[in-house]
Amino acid sequence: MTGVIEVRDLTVRYSGATALDGVDLTVHAGELVALIGANGAGKSTLVKVLSGLVHPASGTITVDGRLAQVPEGREMFGDLTVDDNLRLGGWRNGRKGRDTTHVYDLFPDLIPIRARRAGALSGGQQQMVAIGRALMARPDILVVDELSLGLAPLIVTTLVGHLRSLHADRGLAVLLIEQNARLALDLCHRAYVLESGRIALHGAAADLARDPRVAAAYLGGHVPVTP
Amino acid sequence: MTAGLLRPASAAGTGRAARWWLAGFTILGLALPPLLPERHLATFVLFALTATVTVGVSLLMGYAGQVSLGQAAFYAIGAYAAGLLAVHGVPSLLGLLLAPVIAAVAAVLLGAPLLRLRGHHLAFATLAVQLILLSLLAQADWAGGAIGLQGIPRLTILGYELREDLGYAYAASLVLALAVLIARNVIVSRAGRALRAAATSETAAAASGVPIGRYRLAVFALSAAMAGLAGGVYAYYLGYLSPGSFPVLLSIEFVVMAVVGGLGTITGPVAGAAVVIVLVQVLNTLATRPGMPGYAPAVLSYAVYAVVLILCVLYLPKGLVPALRRATRATAPDRRQS
Amino acid sequence: MSDLVGYLLTGLGIGAGFALVGSGLVVIHRVTGVVNFAQGSFAVLAALLTSTLLGAGLPHGVAEAGGVALGAVAGLIVGVIAIGRPGTSPGTSLIVTLGLGVLAYAIEVLIWGDQPRSFPGLTGVAEIGGARIPAHYLLIIAVAAPVFLFLAWFFARTDLGRALSACSSNRYAARVVGIDVRRMGLLAFLIGGALGGLAGVLTTPVQQVTFDSDVVLIVNGFAAAVLGGLTRPVIALAGGLLLGVAQTLTAGYGGGAYQVEVALVLMLTVMIVQAARTGGIPEPAR
Numbered sequence: 001m002t003g004v005i006e007v008r009d010l011t012v013r014y015s016g017a018t019a020l021d022g023v024d025l026t027v028h029a030g031e032l033v034a035l036i037g038a039n040g041a042g043k044s045t046l047v048k049v050l051s052g053l054v055h056p057a058s059g060t061i062t063v064d065g066r067l068a069q070v071p072e073g074r075e076m077f078g079d080l081t082v083d084d085n086l087r088l089g090g091w092r093n094g095r096k097g098r099d100t101t102h103v104y105d106l107f108p109d110l111i112p113i114r115a116r117r118a119g120a121l122s123g124g125q126q127q128m129v130a131i132g133r134a135l136m137a138r139p140d141i142l143v144v145d146e147l148s149l150g151l152a153p154l155i156v157t158t159l160v161g162h163l164r165s166l167h168a169d170r171g172l173a174v175l176l177i178e179q180n181a182r183l184a185l186d187l188c189h190r191a192y193v194l195e196s197g198r199i200a201l202h203g204a205a206a207d208l209a210r211d212p213r214v215a216a217a218y219l220g221g222h223v224p225v226t227p
Numbered sequence: 228m229t230a231g232l233l234r235p236a237s238a239a240g241t242g243r244a245a246r247w248w249l250a251g252f253t254i255l256g257l258a259l260p261p262l263l264p265e266r267h268l269a270t271f272v273l274f275a276l277t278a279t280v281t282v283g284v285s286l287l288m289g290y291a292g293q294v295s296l297g298q299a300a301f302y303a304i305g306a307y308a309a310g311l312l313a314v315h316g317v318p319s320l321l322g323l324l325l326a327p328v329i330a331a332v333a334a335v336l337l338g339a340p341l342l343r344l345r346g347h348h349l350a351f352a353t354l355a356v357q358l359i360l361l362s363l364l365a366q367a368d369w370a371g372g373a374i375g376l377q378g379i380p381r382l383t384i385l386g387y388e389l390r391e392d393l394g395y396a397y398a399a400s401l402v403l404a405l406a407v408l409i410a411r412n413v414i415v416s417r418a419g420r421a422l423r424a425a426a427t428s429e430t431a432a433a434a435s436g437v438p439i440g441r442y443r444l445a446v447f448a449l450s451a452a453m454a455g456l457a458g459g460v461y462a463y464y465l466g467y468l469s470p471g472s473f474p475v476l477l478s479i480e481f482v483v484m485a486v487v488g489g490l491g492t493i494t495g496p497v498a499g500a501a502v503v504i505v506l507v508q509v510l511n512t513l514a515t516r517p518g519m520p521g522y523a524p525a526v527l528s529y530a531v532y533a534v535v536l537i538l539c540v541l542y543l544p545k546g547l548v549p550a551l552r553r554a555t556r557a558t559a560p561d562r563r564q565s
Numbered sequence: 566m567s568d569l570v571g572y573l574l575t576g577l578g579i580g581a582g583f584a585l586v587g588s589g590l591v592v593i594h595r596v597t598g599v600v601n602f603a604q605g606s607f608a609v610l611a612a613l614l615t616s617t618l619l620g621a622g623l624p625h626g627v628a629e630a631g632g633v634a635l636g637a638v639a640g641l642i643v644g645v646i647a648i649g650r651p652g653t654s655p656g657t658s659l660i661v662t663l664g665l666g667v668l669a670y671a672i673e674v675l676i677w678g679d680q681p682r683s684f685p686g687l688t689g690v691a692e693i694g695g696a697r698i699p700a701h702y703l704l705i706i707a708v709a710a711p712v713f714l715f716l717a718w719f720f721a722r723t724d725l726g727r728a729l730s731a732c733s734s735n736r737y738a739a740r741v742v743g744i745d746v747r748r749m750g751l752l753a754f755l756i757g758g759a760l761g762g763l764a765g766v767l768t769t770p771v772q773q774v775t776f777d778s779d780v781v782l783i784v785n786g787f788a789a790a791v792l793g794g795l796t797r798p799v800i801a802l803a804g805g806l807l808l809g810v811a812q813t814l815t816a817g818y819g820g821g822a823y824q825v826e827v828a829l830v831l832m833l834t835v836m837i838v839q840a841a842r843t844g845g846i847p848e849p850a851r
Contacts, residue, residue, distance in 0.1 A: 053740055075738035077731045084727050091728060092743040098724060133742065294660070341833070343840040347600035347659055351787050352836060355829040358784060362825045475780050479667060486660065526675045533668030540660045541650060 004029050004141045004173050005050065005067070010059035012045050019045040021197040023059070027141060030171040032163075034184035034205060036218055037194035043177045044072060046194070047145045050175075065140030070133075072145040072177075074126040078119025082110055085118045085129050089136030103132040106162070124155035131162065141173040142166070148180045156180075160187055181218035185209040193218070252407065252497065256400035260393055268392040270508055272464060275399030278500035279457040281484040282406040283450030285499075286413060288482070289491020290422040291443045293345070297353030298454055298481045300360045303473040305330045305455025307370055310379045310462040319382045323459040330455025331448040338447040342440070357478060364470040375469025382463035395464045402460055403497070406453045411493045413449065418442045423491070476532075483536045489546025498548050506531050567695035572817045573810055574693065575771075578702030580809020581709035582608075582768035586786030587801040588716065589760035593644075594795045595733035596753035598655040602662040603643045604786055605779025606669035607636040607761030612769040613677045613776075616684045628684075633762040639669075640758015644751045651747075666779060673776035686770025705767045712763065713802055720798070729753060733796070781825075788832035794839065 005027040012020040020042045027033045037043050048054040049061060051069050068089075077085050083100065090098040104111050107128050113121065118129055127147070134142055144163070148156045160183065166172045178184035185191055185205045193201040193214060201208060208214050256275070263271055284298050305326040312322035341352050365373040382389045382398065389395055413419050421437040462468055480503070488499025507528045514523035543550050586604055593601045615632035619625070643665050647658040686701035720726040731739045732749045739746050764782065765774065772778075789808055793800025808828050816824040 051741060069741050071738065071741050075735055075741060077734040077738055079734045080727065080730060084730075087724065088727055088731050088739075088742050088744070091724075095724070137742070294656075296663075340837050344836055345840075346656060348791070348836050348840070350659065351600075351784065351791075352833055354780075355784060355833055358780070359826050359829050362823075366823075474777075476667070476670075476777075479663060482660070482663070522674050522678060525679065526671045529667050529671035529674065533664045533666075533671060536664035536667070537646065537661055540657055540664070541646075541653070544657065 004031075004063065004065050005175065006060070006062040006064075007046075007050075008060045010046075010049065010061065011057045012042075012049060012054060013057045014045075019197055020049070020056070023194070023197070023199055025192055025199065025202075027173055027175050029065075029140070030167070030173050031190065032167055032174045032176065032188040034181075034188035034191035035175060035177045035194060036179070036181040036184050036191060038217075039179070041194040042197040043194055044145065045197075047072070047143055047177060050143055063141075066137060067141050067143060068134035068137040068139035070127075070130045070142065070144040070147070072149065074123070074130045076118040076121075076126050076129065078117065080118060081115050082118055082121070082129055083114045086110075086132050086136055089133030090138075092137060097138065098136070100132075100136065103135055106135070106166075107132055123151050124159070127151060127155075127159060128162075131159070135166075139172070141175065143175045143177070145177045147176060147178060148183055156183065163187065181214065182209075185214075185219075252494075253404055256404060257397075260396035260400070263396075265392065268396050270504065272392060272395050272399045272460075274500055274504045275396070275403045276457040276461055276464075277481070277484065277504065278497045279399070279403045279406045280454045281481050281488070281496035281500045282403070282410050283453035284481045285485040285488065285490050285492065285496040286410050286446055287450040288485055289489075290413070290419060291342075291446045292422075292425070293342075293443075294347075294350040294482065295353045295450070296350045296475070296478050296482065297355075297357035298450070299473045299475070299477040300353070300357035301330045301334060301451035301454035302458040302461070302477070303357075303360060303364070303468075303470075304333050304451075305458025306462040306468050306472075307364070307376065307458075308455065309459035310376050310468050311370065313380050313463070314376065314378065319380060319463055320384050323382065323456070323463070326459030326462075327452035327456040330458070331452040334448040334451030335444060338444045342443055342447060354475065354478070357473075357475060361470045361473065371469065373470060375467060375471075377467050379462055379466045379468065381466065382460070389463070395460065398460050399457075399464075402456050406456070407493060407497065409449070409453075410496075413446070414491070414493060418445070422446065480532060483532050487535055487539045487547055489548040489550070492546065492548050495546050495548040499546070502547065503531065503535060506535070568817065569696075570694040571696035571698050572813045574696065574698050574706075575702050576810030576813035577806055578705040578771065578809070579768065579813060580789075580806035581705050582764045582772075582782070582805075583785040583789045583808050584802045584805025585709060585712070585760050585764035585767070586782050587789030587805045588713070588798045589640075589757035589764075590786055590790040591793065591795060591798045591801045592716075592729075592760065593750075593753045593757040594790070596729050597644075597648055597658070597732075597750040599647060599658040599662065599750075600655075600787070600795070601643065601647070601754070601757060602659060602783060603639075603666040603669060603779075604662075604757065604761050605781070605783035606666050606673075607639050607758045608765030608768075608782050609673060609774055609776060609779050610639050610669060610765070611636040611762030612684075612765035612774040613673060613682060615766045615769070616682045617677070619684045629766040632766040633759050636762015636765065637755050637759035640754045640756070640761065641751060643758070644754025647754075648747065648750050666783075669779070670776050677776070679776055681773040681775045683769055683773035699771065701770050705771075708763075708767060712760075713798075716798065725752075784832070785828050788828050788835075791832060791839075792835055 005025065007023055007025040010020055010023040011018065023046065035043055035046065045054060047069065049056055050063065050067060077088065086100045086103055087098045110128060110132060113125065118126065121129065147159055163174055164187065167174060176184055176188060185208055188205045191202065191205045191208050192199050193208065201211065201214065260268060260271055280298060280302055284295060287293060287295055308329040309322040309326040312325060313319045337356060341349065344352050364370055370376055389398065421439070422442050425437065425439045484499040484503050485496050487502060488495030488497065510527040510531060511524050514527050539546065586608060590601060590604050593599060611632035614635045615628045618628035618631050643662060646665060647653070647661045687704040689700045690697050691700045691703055720730055728744050729749055729752065731744060732746050736746055785808055789805035790801045792804030808831065811827050811831065812824040815827045
């Protein structure tokens with residue numbers, strides 16, 4: 001069975017330095033997959049390759065279906081309104097694809113602030129706009145780069161809930177790139193661990209969560225006690 | 228500051244190559260003028276003076292990292308200073324020595340507020356300064372107004388009056404050699420290296436305690452002094468100055484030559500000025516042949532400046548001299564500097 | 566009093582020209598980060614072509630439209646050369662547009678010669694508030710005002726305008742949502758060219774044009790644009806009008822001298838104050 005995303009033997013170099021080295025990664029249709037790793041492990045590079053913003057030195061990437069990205073740091077159009085931010089998310093889909101109703105249905109919290117400047121919103125609101133903007137592309141797979149970064153735990157819980165229901169209701173596949181390994185392993189089915197540009201480990205999220213190496217490096221040394 | 232600015236660094240790599248170039252230039256500057264036919268001597272004087280200003284522009288752009296679109300203003304200040312002093316009876320040699328000083332003082336006064344600006348803001352600010360100067364000169368009756376300053380005496384050195392073009396060719400050569408020598412010392416100095424670092428990361432250089440602001444102002448003043456000195460020779464050589472002699476296009480020409488030769492190199496501006504001036508002269512000769520329309524020289528020289536600048540910036544961004552140096556190094560790897 | 570009204574109206578007419586050049590600069594700078602030095606050339610090219618078309622017997626309106634179209638095409642060409650190569654930095658692009666401005670000199674002198682040109686605009690004299698001013702100044706204001714309203718509507722209310730704003734707001738995010746940033750940059754150059762061209766055809770009947778008139782236009786346009794930090798078109802508009810009025814007032818009450826200096830000194834002051842306010846680069850401790 002092939003996936004929505006198929007990455008084979010991907011190598012990326014930035015002016016000589018190797019950022020990704022022979023990475024293999026698969027996301028199947030309707031699957032929640034986590035990519036965890038420390039700062040500088042190459043996670044963001046992988047996202048940029050998937051979005052076509054960086055060209056690989058070698059290897060293949062196949063994306064079957066529509067991919068939309070929630071970029072790290074939210075990357076709002078700060079001087080534009082929430083509504084304009086969302087509409088621009090549907091830029092590729094033409095005029096008809098810029099109807100924002102389905103996003104407001106999903107995030108009713110955005111309705112009262114739809115005319116506000118996106119740059120003036122709180123981090124949690126911005127992350128909601130960023131997810132909504134990505135959903136405007138009507139994607140089959142959502143690549144979420146650092147969902148929890150800089151957000152309060154309560155807000156992260158809400159956002160995770162949204163991702164769960166998107167997956168459950170619409171069969172959306174998600175590739176979640178996260179520094180918070182506990183959150184990622186908790187939400188996702190499978191996970192990959194990226195270290196210095198290579199895939200160090202991969203497998204079922206539950207298995208990885210019990211793996212002492214993962215626990216030591218990414219979960220603060222405590223193996224979660226799960227039945 | 229001056230000690231730091233002028234102390235040569237121990238790194239001899241650029242120094243040794245530059246010394247050969249300097250020797251070559253000096254021989255060329257001394258041997259070439261007598262061999263040139265009379266009508267080409269004027270071109271040679273023009274070349275040497277233009278190259279002198281370009282050395283300063285190259286230093287400013289390559290080391291202070293700033294585009295100046297108003298360098299002709301300092302050329303004009305030097306020329307008018309020398310011209311006015313001479314017209315009012317000041318010995319011409321003293322006038323020539325004062326010209327760069329006055330230009331540098333003007334640069335310090337203008338630079339103190341203006342060098343807070345960066346990039347395109349500074350480019351437009353320097354352009355504005357030149358336009359203001361031209362407008363003021365055109366309205367200043369004491370400087371000849373729009374008609375110009377006439378009757379400037381010729382340059383007299385130790386009782387010997389320079390009447391022939393040959394004398395001015397030597398004077399211009401001397402001025403150019405001086406500018407190149409000073410530029411070389413600045414480039415290999417501690418301040419030069421600090422400025423080069425600042426051109427890439429200003430905050431890092433500032434954080435390391437380098438007085439970038441003062442160095443930058445010093446380079447600005449130095450480049451103005453070079454322009455002023457060349458302007459002084461220009462005033463005595465032509466004997467007549469008007470605001471129209473210093474158009475904005477002249478400032479752009481200096482930038483073209485500096486970019487073509489290679490910013491922040493020692494020989495680049497000289498090579499750039501030579502290439503552009505020879506090219507324009509050759510095309511001028513073609514354009515003034517019988518049968519060519521009257522506008523041909525202007526059209527061709529504009530086209531040369533434009534095309535050379537655009538092609539260089541896009542395809543040879545480091546300039547002619549560094550590109551040639553790379554090419555020769557590729558064929559002779561043993562001469563690679565350590 | 567009637568003098569003042571006259572100066573104000575002619576100032577607004579001249580200022581509208583600066584504002585058009587300035588807002589063209591702002592549109593291009595917002596989207597591409599490039600300060601387009603060739604902006605004044607669009608006005609000169611458009612004015613020169615219009616004079617030729619009118620001379621060939623084309624009616625007013627058609628000839629001016631031809632001029633504006635040439636400005637837009639010239640804008641696009643400048644854009645292709647200045648930002649067409651991937652990885653061209655805005656600083657490099659500035660030098661390239663500088664070169665293209667000089668190249669425009671060659672083309673203009675080749676086709677139209679180096680003598681000043683003009684063409685008749687709206688003839689007649691209007692009397693407003695006791696002031697008699699050439700009617701063409703009112704035409705400039707009457708054309709420029711709806712153009713600015715259209716621009717405001719275009720950038721705020723159309724998806725294409727939003728996409729252009731998106732490029733200036735966050736280039737990376739624009740690429741993430743699939744906006745072709747380079748193509749938007751070229752569109753900005755096209756719009757900038759048309760705005761420059763419009764400035765040229767509108768102001769030439771009251772201020773004749775030579776191939777090197779672009780310097781005055783670009784400097785005044787930049788002065789207008791810099792008031793709004795090169796990013797806010799509305800302030801560029803206000804800045805242009807202010808400059809125009811300030812210049813006619815100085816010329817009117819100051820006897821014709823020093824009107825160039827007014828704009829330039831104003832521009833220098835604004836830039837230095839802005840640099841001081843934003844702090845610029847911190848001076849190292851002595």
